[in-house]
Amino acid sequence: MSHRGRHQPAEPFFLKADLGERFCIYYPPAASKKCLGAFIYVHPFAEEMNKSRHMVAMQSRALAESGYAVLQLDLYGCGDSSGDFADATWEIWLEDIARAEEWILQKVSSPIGLWGLRLGAVLVLDYAKKYSGNFSTIVLWQPVINTGQYLTQFLRMSLAGEIVTDGKKGNSGTTHLRHELAAGKPVEIAGYMLSPLLANDLEKIVTTQLAVTSCRIHWFEFISESRQTLTPAGENLVSSWKKQGSDLSVHYVPCTPFWATQEISTCPALLDEMARIFLHEMT
Numbered sequence: 001m002s003h004r005g006r007h008q009p010a011e012p013f014f015l016k017a018d019l020g021e022r023f024c025i026y027y028p029p030a031a032s033k034k035c036l037g038a039f040i041y042v043h044p045f046a047e048e049m050n051k052s053r054h055m056v057a058m059q060s061r062a063l064a065e066s067g068y069a070v071l072q073l074d075l076y077g078c079g080d081s082s083g084d085f086a087d088a089t090w091e092i093w094l095e096d097i098a099r100a101e102e103w104i105l106q107k108v109s110s111p112i113g114l115w116g117l118r119l120g121a122v123l124v125l126d127y128a129k130k131y132s133g134n135f136s137t138i139v140l141w142q143p144v145i146n147t148g149q150y151l152t153q154f155l156r157m158s159l160a161g162e163i164v165t166d167g168k169k170g171n172s173g174t175t176h177l178r179h180e181l182a183a184g185k186p187v188e189i190a191g192y193m194l195s196p197l198l199a200n201d202l203e204k205i206v207t208t209q210l211a212v213t214s215c216r217i218h219w220f221e222f223i224s225e226s227r228q229t230l231t232p233a234g235e236n237l238v239s240s241w242k243k244q245g246s247d248l249s250v251h252y253v254p255c256t257p258f259w260a261t262q263e264i265s266t267c268p269a270l271l272d273e274m275a276r277i278f279l280h281e282m283t
Helices: 047-065 090-107 119-131 147-166 173-182 196-204 232-243 268-278
Strands: 011-016 021-027 037-042 068-073 112-117 137-141 187-189 192-194 216-223 247-254
Touching (some): 011 090, 021 090, 037 090, 047 112, 068 090, 112 119, 147 173, 147 187, 147 196, 173 196, 216 232, 232 247
Parallel strands (some): 037 112, 112 137, 216 247
Antiparallel strands (some): 011 021, 187 192
């Protein structure tokens, strides 16, 4: 992103909601720039949120210095917001985005875009479908393609913990964890208490039904030396959305999965690609 605009400090605050407050950070557009638009950012799931904070802050500052306003919010039960993760539901999170949209519309009169990372990308798509907002664009950073499979991968983190602790494969298995959830019992995964309600919400999502046709969609796929294209599942999802009328572009960016690396990592190539696309995207 260009750094020609005068830097404006980020503004942390708490946004009132139906259930307590949501911690937010607002990045105002550079004072020397005409406001080109605004983004509402929705973070990924569980620990992926914490691992990606640094990269998201870099991107938010870059957008702000180029003339965009950016609003980041911690969803209910996440980060510094009110509530416990164990009490979070998909519907509460959708309502959180609605509160964020109301706030940003009072702040700027420019076009509003949605930006989500991983499961946050699925959440913004679902929000755009259900709330039918007049959004200018949707940005998807490495979206989760199948939320049921993603839930299974998350549950496996519990098994990995058992292997590390006991030196052998845990005997609970994802099937047992799913039975616990189906019986209405929460399960603890890598320090996060997952509720049966939220697990059921994730199981029910069908991403092929999240084709948004009211605005432009930019999908950023992070590639490596061994994989230079979308996965077959990703190709099928893109094809399905386009057949339903989505105006969708896929951008391939060489990037490590900064939301999952052991050490905090960044992706300069992603900043460059975002700058190339969005310098005039929302004018």
